[in-house]
Amino acid sequence: MTQHGRQVPDHLLIRIAQRNDPVSAVSEDDARRRSLAYPKLMWGAPVFGHAEEVAGRWRILGLSGDQPQGSRDALGSHFRQLRKETPETAGHAAERREYREAIRLLDWEVVDDLTVHGRRYRIIRAQPFIRMGPDGPEPPRPTDPDPYPPGSTRGAPYQEEGFVIDPTATTGLSDGLLRIEMVPAFYQAGLVPDDVRADSRRALATHPNVVLLPVGFTIGEYVHGSWQPRSFTTYPTPQAARDSAAFRFGDIVPHEDASLEEIRAAYTRALEEFEAPRTDEFEIRGVRCRVTRVERFVRVGPDGPEGPRPSDWDPEPPPELHCQQLREQGLLPDPD
Template sequence: MDDRDEPSAHRRPRIPDTRAARHRSTRTDLRMLFPLYQPAQEVGDRWLTRAYAGPSPQEGRDALAHHFLKQTHELEPDPGRKRDFADAANLLDWERHDELLVLGHRYRVVRIERYVRFTRDEPDWPRATDPPPLTCDPPPGESERSARQYGIDLTSDAETDADAAALKAELSELVPAGGPIPREVTEDALVRHMAYPDVIILPPDFQLLMRRGGARAWRPFGSNCTTPDEAREDLRLHLAHRSRSDEEWNAGTTTEERAAYGAALASCEAEGLVDAVSVLNRHYRVARVIRVARVGFDGPETPRDSDHDPYPPPAAQHLEAHEQGLLDEDDEGPPDPPGDETRKFLLGPG
């Protein structure tokens, strides 16, 4: 898989004598997906997720700012505490920070690694034991997907059996290296693996993959899903969109292609939600994704310097657009920048 030019996982030059990992690697291999970035809060000796995960460090910061704003609008009755949460959100709107101290609690954007196990170039399927859809309504303002991502313990393994132990041993040996992978990515990974040596297995998520014709590479597309049925429904929606002629982004498809997608959609809806569909020369799969957090003495891993992080904070983008005259007359200007009082939220030099 090479979406976003993410590297494959390669073994370290020096491999510990781990028989379980070595035995499994002869039958299957792990391939690396792009990581996700998820806000978490330190609660006692644990770190618990507090918002949805995003595909870039900045989107993780944006999710943390959104969490702070939710406290001011829905949950926090004290005016002084509301102000602190609002100020912390405004700080993240203007500046890049991966960790803040707000009202005595540390909040951090955590890097979540993601892998798919392949057997003979086929991705791992969902399992019967994987989580079903929610049976209760999510909290106000939350989707089912975001509600499922709240309160996950990033310091405790979700799986503790023998297979999980072998997986942790295997993951401890893997580092992106070789081929087109930049040297700084490999060096960054080696340093971080020493700083965050513990591998924590989190609940899985699920990702749509697509492969063209007889090509070996499977490419992820769409968003990460928290249950198999969410990913199956995303696959159904993709077939539905590709079968329509009134979609602007679908205007380039031929009548034959739309008909093929329409037939695949009809078959899918007749069978119910499915894990695999082939249309013309495209093969689609719902893949089970292994998610892990790396943890050190000070908590879970933050974004790396080598991670792809192309977007500035939203207020900084807004200010740039305002200064370049790109906003309409009715658009509001950027918010006020954070004052000196927000420096209290920083744990290190600000």
């Protein structure tokens, strides 16, 4: 784990370099101050995505699912789009056939690693965490990019899309120290089931390094004397999180037996009445809320990023298999 160790395998490297430009200096100072003000790291539930290997490095195509199957479905959609974009000519027939076979495979089977048209694809696992201090979760830092004005964040790009998972890339001092801190980290006894903890410890050997991903943002709320996530969705900028603040389903449904028309009307009213806050601290219906900074890392090994673990929550079967199961149970009609 040294910037000078030429004999160290790539997947074990953490390269730390001092950056002398003004922006890096301010960012490092922000990170140092926040590590003191928010010293406790709290892990959240893992998130999953899909990535492709390009020139020996893995590039993230998407990262948003709370279960692996959602990311497998997203990878299937990626192949559908690639097949759609591939010309229907004799010269591209083999490529189109490979995409079709990959789509069918993902529709019917649980697959986390496959090669299609000479390129490897993988379902990947990322670990989110937030920093906590005496006053609650860490808010955005002054140096976190926040380029969009209120109400104009729809469609804002997610920084992790296209991000290359490269353990050899040079990092600043604060991020390098954080990576070193995360390398030996695993779930502690009593906080998670035994199989989850065992998988967590096993990952230290199979994927012994970590790479930090671009940060995201969500909304935390103070309820019954403690902070909790208002939503498990992570947004690309602080303002995108603020813009999302009013649209939790339970807040807008008028009553438990509301009809679809009533729900639509309530949602329309919520859109019309909501004015996105411009600050990181605000109230929604009397509940204290805070824009919260979410950091994430991916564990990496000699063969690339870590995939789903056996103990990860993964209740949904592949879509075509699920439909078949529902038909066998009489819960879905046979296709015409």
